[in-house]
Amino acid sequence: xxxxxxxxxxxxxxxxxxxxxxxxxxxxxxxxxxxxxxxxxxxxxxxxxxxxxxxxxxxxxxxxxxxxxxxxxxxxxxxxxxxxxxxxxxxxxxxxxxxxxxxxxxxxxxxxxxxxxxxxxxxxxxxxxxxxxxxxxxxxxxxxxxxxxxxxxxxxxxxxxxxxxxxxxxxxxxxxxxxxxxxxxxxxxxxxxxxxxxxxxxxxxxxxxxxxxxxxxxxxxxxxxxxxxxxxxxxxxxxxxxxxxxxxxxxxxxxxxxxxxxxxxxxxxxxxxxxxxxxxxxxxxxxxxxxxxxxxxxxxxxxxxxxxxxxxxxxxxxxxxxxxxxxxxxxxxxxxxxxxxxxxxxxxxxxxxxxxxxxxxxxxxxxxxxxxxxxxxxxxxxxxxxxxxxxxxxxxxxxxxxxxxxxxxxxxxxxxxxxxxxxxxxxxxxxxxxxxxxxxxxxxxxxxxxxxxxxxxxxxxxxxxxxxxxxx
Amino acid sequence: xxxxxxxxxxxxxxxxxxxxxxxxxxxxxxxxxxxxxxxxxxxxxxxxxxxxxxxxxxxxxxxxxxxxxxxxxxxxxxxxxxxxxxxxxxxxxxxxxxxxxxxxxxxxxxxxxxxxxxxxxxxxxxxxxxxxxxxxxxxxxxxxxxxxxxxxxxxxxxxxxxxxxxxxxxxxxxxxxxxxxxxxxxxxxxxxxxxxxxxxxxxxxxxxxxxxxxxxxxxxxxxxxxxxxxxxxxxxxxxxxxxxxxxxxxxxxxxxxxxxxxxxxxxxxxxxxxxxxxxxxxxxxxxxxxxxxxxxxxxxxxxxxxxxxxxxxxxxxxxxxxxxxxxxxxxxxxxxxxxxxxxxxxxxxxxxxxxxxxxxxxxxxxxxxxxxxxxxxxxxxxxxxxxxxxxxxxxxxxxxxxxxxxxxxxxxxxxxxxxxxxxxxxxxxxxxxxxxxxxxxxxxxxxxxxxxxxxxxxxxxxxxxxxxxxxx
Numbered sequence: 001x002x003x004x005x006x007x008x009x010x011x012x013x014x015x016x017x018x019x020x021x022x023x024x025x026x027x028x029x030x031x032x033x034x035x036x037x038x039x040x041x042x043x044x045x046x047x048x049x050x051x052x053x054x055x056x057x058x059x060x061x062x063x064x065x066x067x068x069x070x071x072x073x074x075x076x077x078x079x080x081x082x083x084x085x086x087x088x089x090x091x092x093x094x095x096x097x098x099x100x101x102x103x104x105x106x107x108x109x110x111x112x113x114x115x116x117x118x119x120x121x122x123x124x125x126x127x128x129x130x131x132x133x134x135x136x137x138x139x140x141x142x143x144x145x146x147x148x149x150x151x152x153x154x155x156x157x158x159x160x161x162x163x164x165x166x167x168x169x170x171x172x173x174x175x176x177x178x179x180x181x182x183x184x185x186x187x188x189x190x191x192x193x194x195x196x197x198x199x200x201x202x203x204x205x206x207x208x209x210x211x212x213x214x215x216x217x218x219x220x221x222x223x224x225x226x227x228x229x230x231x232x233x234x235x236x237x238x239x240x241x242x243x244x245x246x247x248x249x250x251x252x253x254x255x256x257x258x259x260x261x262x263x264x265x266x267x268x269x270x271x272x273x274x275x276x277x278x279x280x281x282x283x284x285x286x287x288x289x290x291x292x293x294x295x296x297x298x299x300x301x302x303x304x305x306x307x308x309x310x311x312x313x314x315x316x317x318x319x320x321x322x323x324x325x326x327x328x329x330x331x332x333x334x335x336x337x338x339x340x341x342x343x344x345x346x347x348x349x350x351x352x353x354x355x356x357x358x359x360x361x362x363x364x365x366x367x368x369x370x371x372x373x374x375x376x377x378x379x380x381x382x383x384x385x386x387x388x389x390x391x392x393x394x395x396x397x398x399x400x401x402x403x404x405x406x407x408x409x410x411x412x413x414x415x416x417x418x419x420x421x422x423x424x425x426x427x428x429x430x431x432x433x434x435x436x437x438x439x440x441x442x443x444x445x446x447x448x449x450x451x452x453x454x455x456x457x458x459x460x461x462x463x464x465x466x467x468x469x470x471x472x
Numbered sequence: 473x474x475x476x477x478x479x480x481x482x483x484x485x486x487x488x489x490x491x492x493x494x495x496x497x498x499x500x501x502x503x504x505x506x507x508x509x510x511x512x513x514x515x516x517x518x519x520x521x522x523x524x525x526x527x528x529x530x531x532x533x534x535x536x537x538x539x540x541x542x543x544x545x546x547x548x549x550x551x552x553x554x555x556x557x558x559x560x561x562x563x564x565x566x567x568x569x570x571x572x573x574x575x576x577x578x579x580x581x582x583x584x585x586x587x588x589x590x591x592x593x594x595x596x597x598x599x600x601x602x603x604x605x606x607x608x609x610x611x612x613x614x615x616x617x618x619x620x621x622x623x624x625x626x627x628x629x630x631x632x633x634x635x636x637x638x639x640x641x642x643x644x645x646x647x648x649x650x651x652x653x654x655x656x657x658x659x660x661x662x663x664x665x666x667x668x669x670x671x672x673x674x675x676x677x678x679x680x681x682x683x684x685x686x687x688x689x690x691x692x693x694x695x696x697x698x699x700x701x702x703x704x705x706x707x708x709x710x711x712x713x714x715x716x717x718x719x720x721x722x723x724x725x726x727x728x729x730x731x732x733x734x735x736x737x738x739x740x741x742x743x744x745x746x747x748x749x750x751x752x753x754x755x756x757x758x759x760x761x762x763x764x765x766x767x768x769x770x771x772x773x774x775x776x777x778x779x780x781x782x783x784x785x786x787x788x789x790x791x792x793x794x795x796x797x798x799x800x801x802x803x804x805x806x807x808x809x810x811x812x813x814x815x816x817x818x819x820x821x822x823x824x825x826x827x828x829x830x831x832x833x834x835x836x837x838x839x840x841x842x843x844x845x846x847x848x849x850x851x852x853x854x855x856x857x858x859x860x861x862x863x864x865x866x867x868x869x870x871x872x873x874x875x876x877x878x879x880x881x882x883x884x885x886x887x888x889x890x891x892x893x894x895x896x897x898x899x900x901x902x903x904x905x906x907x908x909x910x911x912x913x914x915x916x917x918x919x920x921x922x923x924x925x926x927x928x929x930x931x932x933x934x935x936x937x938x939x940x941x942x943x944x
Contacts, residue, residue, distance in 0.1 A: 204835075227865070246864065246865050247862065247863045249865065250835070251861050253836045254836040254861060254867075257836075257839045257843075261843065289824070289876060290828055330826065330828070350822050350825075350826075353761070354761035354821055355759060356760040356761060364725045364726040364729075365676060365725065370726060371733065374730075378936065378940060385935040385936070386936055387936060389719060389722045391718065393676055393718050398760075404761060463860045463870070464850065464858055464860060465861070
């Protein structure tokens, strides 16, 4: 396929239809009306308005997310936010979930639309921000002013592309491109194809400063230590791409290059994961010759960003625990449905490590240390060989290890020690009493029970990005 | 025991008895007479004299080695050495072995004495040395002139001490202290105890310059890059301690310190290796949890220094081969009786390593390299997972290994490849067709057959220096 025909097909799928638009507008108007009428009973000074991709007309077909902001006067006391939220709860006649990030917001569903209601302060000057969400109306305004109708299609292409290659979304789970970042990139490069062509030769640390807020790259890099730096045109103290990880930026760069070599719908609409039978999966595992330690436990019930933050931190802490006890970790990964289950994967180089281990002592040229070391280890029941002097003139002793199996090390630490000291997140630590370790093919039962985890694990084994695969 | 009583006991054992001395003098005189008379038939201008520890009266009781030098005029053509050697062969009426280091010399035994006859040139000025052995008469002269009778005992103590802790001898096999080095150290520190007390706090790179040939340490270290620098008082271009390895210097430093803490005869006369049954040895091996690869082959028949040089080089090359193929080597060692058999020991962390291995590719920011890498590994039969992009923005592919067992890797390389390319010594390489690999307890047969190797292997497992062990 040619680039042109791919993009034409993609746009046809991504652009909302006329009836979709009408339905969306109706919904938004209804919600605004209901909230405005309801809130007027208790509050005099406020505005209800739609934000996000709906307001900017950069939303994708089949997207059913509506962001409603309630703007309050700057002088409103912070504690009044709670009252606003409570008033909204009274007004809507559907079940809701109250969440709290930096401040409270409300989520509910109406007619298959997921609605988020966020109270914020109406600030004049972004230097005097009262809350992080106060910036959003400025973003909406900036994009509405600068984005031509033609470029809205290009934003849809970019959102579709980043989504298709798995790097859309600034939330911690993804660490990718936010919608606003996509809009700014399209503005900065005046179109999707132009952006993609340039991005294919970006370096790590690339800088985009649309309004040339900064004189030089040195100044900017001192301020923002990120793989990609995109200065917010409405607030030059902020890097819009700060959530983007080096890995995801790299995927974007590589996929951009690959798209021109092999234009394909897969970049936007990845094929489903190949269906492998459980026995095929187990045989693929075995054929690697490594050893899998799976740590499964109930998902802590905290908001997504907190959950993923703690999981990343915990996986990394456990990897460090394993490695500092000489268990070499080949690869590690982690899965959760965010509701019921977390599974961490530690793929180990070896099933067991030797009982004997070397401990380095002082050089012989430190006589006092020498005496301490030799008298400690000579005729010690844990000493297997030595102490002796090595080629470098250093004392060495070969002693017994406490753990020769990774599962024993983890079991000992997870089910008895101070888990936060090891570096586990607080909420993850709380689930450890219910954790279960599966070694290698013991995971069969879980793969059988959980199709989503099975798909994830098949992807783990294949590991090639879908956009890179040839065929179909 | 007190230091004093230990040294008294040691000296009693190390000092030749009066009857030993008389017998030795008789032997030396006989040999000199026979050689002088015999050589006079063919040569007019030469001197026959005894060198080494006999000449300097620093030899140890039970030592039966006699060094005889034949000094030829400086203008003698080098090829005449051969004629001198041949004339000696005619004169003596016993079997001999001709050896060749820098130039030829002759070895034979008479009445339990091992005699070495070395032709050399009689130089006036050591700057105009014709052969390395020409220096020896100068060394003899220097020591005879400076060493008081009292200090001769101290030399004996030092030789006994270095011998007891396993660091006596400048030959490649040992890499330790030569007799001349012992003599100079006693001269420099005016006695054994004083030397030992000082040596206990030596640093690596210690400098001894008896005649203060050099102004500063910087100048000296630029010239001699050795763990211990002892400037030869008769030839300031030479470091007498150049053969001493860092490990052996370190053993000397540590043992010196330990001697004052726990004076004991063991430093001079180490106890025999503990007797372990074969099954005890095998169980000690097993309990380490490591895996032993033994490579056994016939000892190449070359002189000791060549043999050991090639063996050290070869063990190190094979270790590198193993490690560069991801086999982690825990410890390595090597044994030979110099006549029939060599056994190299590679103690490995793991019996097998995973089939899967990671290969790093280019960063995504090099688009041309990216394409080469991905097109090479995608849909390649050796690819197990990927290519994929890692956290650092680099391409990675997981491929199949050629060797998951160290013995397969060695077998493939030793029995088919260009062995000198791997880094094996030439003479070692020639024996590889007859090499045999034993894994772990397969070594039982060899341990059963060869008591000397068994003792060596018990020492390998225990590894503690005997002088460090408590108890008598």
